[in-house]
Amino acid sequence: MTTSSSTDGSAVAAGNHGPHGYSSHKADHLKRLRRIEGQARGLQRMVEEDVYCIDILTQVSASTKALQSFALALLEEHIKHCVAAAVEEGGPAMDEKVAEAMAAISRLLRS
Amino acid sequence: MTTSSSTDGSAVAAGNHGPHGYSSHKADHLKRLRRIEGQARGLQRMVEEDVYCIDILTQVSASTKALQSFALALLEEHIKHCVAAAVEEGGPAMDEKVAEAMAAISRLLRS
Amino acid sequence: MTTSSSTDGSAVAAGNHGPHGYSSHKADHLKRLRRIEGQARGLQRMVEEDVYCIDILTQVSASTKALQSFALALLEEHIKHCVAAAVEEGGPAMDEKVAEAMAAISRLLRS
Amino acid sequence: MTTSSSTDGSAVAAGNHGPHGYSSHKADHLKRLRRIEGQARGLQRMVEEDVYCIDILTQVSASTKALQSFALALLEEHIKHCVAAAVEEGGPAMDEKVAEAMAAISRLLRS
Numbered sequence: 117m118t119t120s121s122s123t124d125g126s127a128v129a130a131g132n133h134g135p136h137g138y139s140s141h142k143a144d145h146l147k148r149l150r151r152i153e154g155q156a157r158g159l160q161r162m163v164e165e166d167v168y169c170i171d172i173l174t175q176v177s178a179s180t181k182a183l184q185s186f187a188l189a190l191l192e193e194h195i196k197h198c199v200a201a202a203v204e205e206g207g208p209a210m211d212e213k214v215a216e217a218m219a220a221i222s223r224l225l226r227s
Numbered sequence: 228m229t230t231s232s233s234t235d236g237s238a239v240a241a242g243n244h245g246p247h248g249y250s251s252h253k254a255d256h257l258k259r260l261r262r263i264e265g266q267a268r269g270l271q272r273m274v275e276e277d278v279y280c281i282d283i284l285t286q287v288s289a290s291t292k293a294l295q296s297f298a299l300a301l302l303e304e305h306i307k308h309c310v311a312a313a314v315e316e317g318g319p320a321m322d323e324k325v326a327e328a329m330a331a332i333s334r335l336l337r338s
Numbered sequence: 339m340t341t342s343s344s345t346d347g348s349a350v351a352a353g354n355h356g357p358h359g360y361s362s363h364k365a366d367h368l369k370r371l372r373r374i375e376g377q378a379r380g381l382q383r384m385v386e387e388d389v390y391c392i393d394i395l396t397q398v399s400a401s402t403k404a405l406q407s408f409a410l411a412l413l414e415e416h417i418k419h420c421v422a423a424a425v426e427e428g429g430p431a432m433d434e435k436v437a438e439a440m441a442a443i444s445r446l447l448r449s
Numbered sequence: 450m451t452t453s454s455s456t457d458g459s460a461v462a463a464g465n466h467g468p469h470g471y472s473s474h475k476a477d478h479l480k481r482l483r484r485i486e487g488q489a490r491g492l493q494r495m496v497e498e499d500v501y502c503i504d505i506l507t508q509v510s511a512s513t514k515a516l517q518s519f520a521l522a523l524l525e526e527h528i529k530h531c532v533a534a535a536v537e538e539g540g541p542a543m544d545e546k547v548a549e550a551m552a553a554i555s556r557l558l559r560s
Contacts, residue, residue, distance in 0.1 A: 149274065164253070169309060170331050173298055176301075176335070177298075184338070217281070223288040
């Protein structure tokens, strides 16, 4: 994790843990997520306009893939920063962080 | 597909195939998709507020599951209506419709 | 399902429903499954010989893909035969068969 | 990774990298994989005995889940050992190991 000296009250109020590994790529992540939001709106338009089911399903697959790519990008930064920091600490802190990351990967695989 | 007697100009203009199997559940589908759109906006808020990576990944898994559930609902109606109609026709029309549905299922599995 | 006039005692004893849609492709399916069994044995050899973790994971992905392809082939025949037969019957029999197929697809997506 | 001073010629001949993170759980992994091999044989028996398609698909989902669980167990040990060792080294070695692990996770997600 980057050295954190957050003075951002609202962020702290939201219960976060301060700047994370993904912070440096925030703009990229937000861009991806806005595109996914747009895809969700596009799906609504398709349903409203009675577009053929199979074409809607193709678009759902594209959105799911976009979500998975976002998740993988976030996970990579998490491993490089949060998990790496825990590894340097070693001991139970490391085991805990790795177990937490594995649980997240498992949820992605099962979803 | 049901026999279509659509008089809806805008729908035809959008290049669709007329009312589909899912038409009767349109309101349900739109509600689901609006929720997914809301989740995509929620993810942007989480990134902006530096929420902990793992909590964001949990939310991504929930959104992916919601998309998959929508896809399964759509697919069920597609099989009950479009594929069923093709089955009654029989012959190459049926084979084609089933192959098309299988390709969609395969894309969902791989995404 | 096709009308069954199975006289194969052992098959009936195994509680099956008689010849299914996939019966005509039995040899293909068995070939695929023997290859998957071979891959499972190959994975054991890799673990025994301390092969690098990432190379084992690549092999696991290949085996999972092979299982999914087998499932899709089986599902396609199931829809063409069992579901199609139920569609011709219509009514609750059809709804039941489609719901059963959807549950199977959902299990594949979640696994 | 543990400090390796392998003098095992056959292992080296197999092109491996010496004892890996998963080595300490070898017996567990082999047990899991033997069970998966047994499931692949069970699937062949089901096809040979004309078992109902949906029941075969349920068994395929179980085998896929078993493969994924094995992959997750292996990946967890890989992160705790190989990736952790690379993290301590830092620099490009770490980035490379993390990228390699991410590619493996991505393949699992897409399979």
